[in-house]
Amino acid sequence: MPPVTRSPRGVFGVVLALACGCSRGTGAASAPFTPDNDTEVLEQVPARATDARARERAALRQELDRQPRQLELAVRLARLELKEGRARGDPRHLGWAQAALAPWWDEAEPPHEVRLLRATLRQSRHEFDAALRDLEAAVREDPRDAQAWLTRAVVLGVRGHHAEAEKSCAPLDTLAGALTAAVCRAQVDSVAGHSRRAYARLSEAMSRRGGMGSPEEQAWALSTLGEAAARAGDSARAELLYTQALAADPDDAYTRAALADLLLDLNRPGDASRLMKDHATDDGHLLRRVLAETALGSAEAPALAQELAERYAASRLRGDTLHAREEARFALHVEKDARKALSLAQANWEAQREPWDVRVLLESALAAGAPEAARPALTFLDASSCEDPGLLALAERLKKAAP
Incomplete structure (x- = not known):
């Protein structure tokens, strides 16, 4: 997912900027910083910052x-x-x-x-x-x-x-045109839990269209198709489609993070870490690197986790509440604080209703031993006739845990 x-x-x-999970923090110390001399490095700027786009x-x-x-x-x-x-x-x-x-x-x-x-x-x-x-x-x-x-x-x-x-x-x-409309409908079907229908409809539209226009359009369609495959439980096909989308548009931060999540779910943290390694300025990508390194038990994990915790703290100082879903995952899987994760997941639920929002609330409620807290997400799943096997399995575990 x-x-x-x-x-x-x-x-x-x-171009719509991504709403959450893909943003850069500044660390907890947010006061203005003055370097001691002109040679001190303040930030490593990617090479592309001097390319034609920046100019x-x-x-x-x-x-x-x-x-x-x-x-x-x-x-x-x-x-x-x-x-x-x-x-x-x-x-x-x-x-x-x-x-x-x-x-x-x-x-x-x-x-x-x-x-x-x-x-x-x-x-x-x-x-x-x-x-x-x-x-x-x-x-x-x-x-x-x-x-x-x-x-x-x-x-x-x-x-x-x-x-x-x-x-x-x-x-x-x-x-x-038909393809753009099909991608739009597939996105809606997919977030509503009808991933198999999303995949079938979009696959048919893409086969009718043949070529898919610009690299960004190709990446958009392929990534949407990969998303539907992942939510339908077809991990192998999802991985292939995400990889094709990134080949079409290497700057696609959304797809890179989605692929990392898939790799983490497949218990391949080493692959997820390698995918994220050169993208740590993005908070969402750093989260996935931290999750991967934590799963690996690597020596780098504590320092990376501390850096991400400082970024989240700085965001809260700025009044930024966009990271609740991502921070809930961090609290649950890195800090091992289920109650904190549940509080963040509940706050996030007030704003968003995507599959990851459902998943984080279900996982946090289960880990916190508070199945009743997941009732809004369970009701939402029932109303949407969701077919996502991962979410349905979590929902079943919560129903069994309920008193």
Whole structure:
């Protein structure tokens, strides 16, 4: 099962940043730091930070500084920052995207492009109700905006409103084509627990389509298919599809984390650790590395766990509550604190209803010896007619443990 909210990536030029589990922390000591001399290294910046993408963003920022209300420049820069945030799992890019849109950010009726980007940023911060208000307005303003319908489907799926999410996929048949609509529906089916149907429908649509467009579009479709396979219990097929998706788009942080989770579930922590090793600036990826190293009992595990704990502490100091699901996993499997994990999982449940949210709440309630605490997730599973074998097995264990 995947780690983070699944979002369309660049299909129509707007890239949704990942909502949780893929962000960079700064450590617990959040006070400003002044180096002792000019030679002291503050941060190791990846090589790609000096590549053409970074130069393009820097040039746009300079131009926007001169013309801060130039809408076309602002929208272009915000989209590029969102795309970079997705690739690197660095939330600073979300702040820079918002800064580009600052002249219109607080307007009740901003330009359509700003409204859609604002919804995207709000979704990434778990401000789901505000994001949906913007998206409802966006589809009223322009019912032919495929990205608005697709983003709306994503947010509704995260919130657990599956029937309404599927309705949001319907306009995509004519606005964006059968494959995009099929991926949208597969995502909804998959988070609703109908993974076999999701896999069958999307497989058929992909075979009819043949070629799948850009590398990002290929990765999006393949990863969605892999997700459905994983939730249906077909681990071998899921691993193959995730690997193909990463080959198409090596910057796909979402799929990399989903593959790591699959490897951890398959009791292959060494493979999971190798997959995550060069991506530690991303909190979600660091979590999976910590889980892997802890399972291996490696000498690196304590230091990595301490680093991640400090990142979570720093997030709380900033008032950031986006990591509850990830921190619940950390508390349960690394800190071995089931009560803390359950508290975090319950807080997370108030915002999200994806399969991982269900799983974390069930696992934490079981470990804490508090089966009654899992009742909301069990009720949700029953109402959705979920077919996920892993979740159903957990649910059965909890029902047996109930007094």
